[in-house]
Amino acid sequence: MNAEPQQRSFTAGADPASRARPKGAARSGRLSRPLLGIAGLLVLLALWWLGTDVLAAPGSFARRFSPASGFASLGGLLLHSDLPIHVYVSLQRIFIGLGFALAIGVPLGLAVGTFGTLEAATTPAFQFLRMISPLSWMPLAVMVFGVGDRPIYFLLAFASVWPILLSTAAGVRQLDPRWLLLARSLAATRWEMLSRVILPGVTGHILTGVRLAIGILWIVLVPCEMLGVSAGLGYFILDTRDRLAYSELMAMVLLIGVLGFALDALARALCRRWA
Amino acid sequence: MSVPVLSAEGIALSYPGAPGPVLEGFDLAIRPGEVVAILGPSGAGKSSLLRVLGGLQRPSAGAVRMGGTVLEDVHPRLAVAFQDPCLLPWLTLEANVAFGLNFKRQPPVSPTERRSRVDAAIAEVGLGHARHLPPSALSGGMAQRTALARCLARKPEVLLLDEPFGALDEVTRAEMQDLLLKVVADFGTAALLVTHDIDEALLVADRVVLIGGAPARQVASWTLDLPRPRRDEVVTLGALRIDILKALRGAVRRN
């Protein structure tokens, strides 16, 4: 009996319409985010079209780089040329390079994160090496590893090992000491400590490193492939230039962007799945 | 008197950088199947004592013995539940309970036996419905019960529990206290229970040990030679309760 009026005054205080509003706003916000993103991409496309089809003088060189011909060539290349093989070769290089970077960066990062003296001893050296553009090693890499895939693997691994190493080390430093105490109370061996607590505990950080590494790998890959190899996206771009196939060149630029976008989305999905 | 399953003699503990020792000249012996409650003011050194007794922290003096041999490190027949539930966030509740059972230095347990122990422990703490949830989806009380189940699944000889029922509501707390007593009765497990709650100590313990002072040592101890269950023994326990409360107040003041 007594609860009834209290309840009513409670609901009267909070106007149902005003309570519903933020919920609705949140929903439309969630919907409009991808829409806004698509709109941004369309603006980019429009700017491209303006530059090559509207602003450029008729018959000028820039006209050959128009989006229409770029998209048309992309379709043609994907269906009727050996471009898919080049894509495959490039992606394979990315994953082999990433594999080397993980194989070197994770153990090294675990060690650096664990031992303070090692960290103090290596940090300046790593920062120094990290800031050297990987491409500047290219001539040296070719001299040491010869022409072919091996210098590319070296350059890719060298470029992408740093984010993996540094975030693994940061992950180890941020491990919850209580987890380690728990494992110790269960008489964990060194290996169990590593495989059951430390590695799962830093996986989130490793994945963040992998995401940064993929960004770097994709940027470094194309110039790396412009040297001494006969397959891959970088090679194919130079090939289109040599054949004066400008619409195909634009198609390649597009494709590199799309693939990079997809790789980053993949890495982000991995990070999100773990978190 | 039977041989103690776990004993501490002349334990002293200092943390590097701390002004003085936390524990000094601390003696304690726990008999098989005995439940000892440790009471003491906050910061007295109860958790530190538990870590030393569990072989997780080397005392600066004295020795801890388990079944007669000096405990140099953790012991597979001794389980510690920390003050914080300490669940691993990447494992489900079930996997957290099973965590450590298949470690190399634990007594070997077949996979089927492991499964049934984990199932039984989860059922005993009443969390069967939540077994596939990650720790982030558990309430504080559920997390504490998971940590208790992790200890029970190991079927230890000695259980060291650091305020294990702190985050539980009255009813669940009573259930868990009964569960502890059942485990003690069924398996002859000895238990050392750190608690802030005098009533809890009175309900479950064979002996109540009050620690206090800086450095901490045993201030007083009471042997409770009373039958269980004791929930209805308000009158018998009332006088003792007042006694312990007075002593605890004294210990706090001395701190």
Ligand SMILES: Nc1ncnc2c1ncn2[C@@H]1O[C@H](COP(=O)(O)OP(=O)(O)OP(=O)(O)O)[C@@H](O)[C@H]1O
């Ligand atoms: N790892 C550590 N390093 C240094 N000092 C510590 C450490 N752990 C505990 N101490 C100190 O030892 C003393 C006792 O701490 P402890 O955690 O054992 O107390 P407690 O009795 O369990 O307290 P509470 O009831 O609040 O849990 C405190 O003064 C604390 O500051």
Ligand SMILES: [Mg+2]
């Ligand atoms: Mg404590």
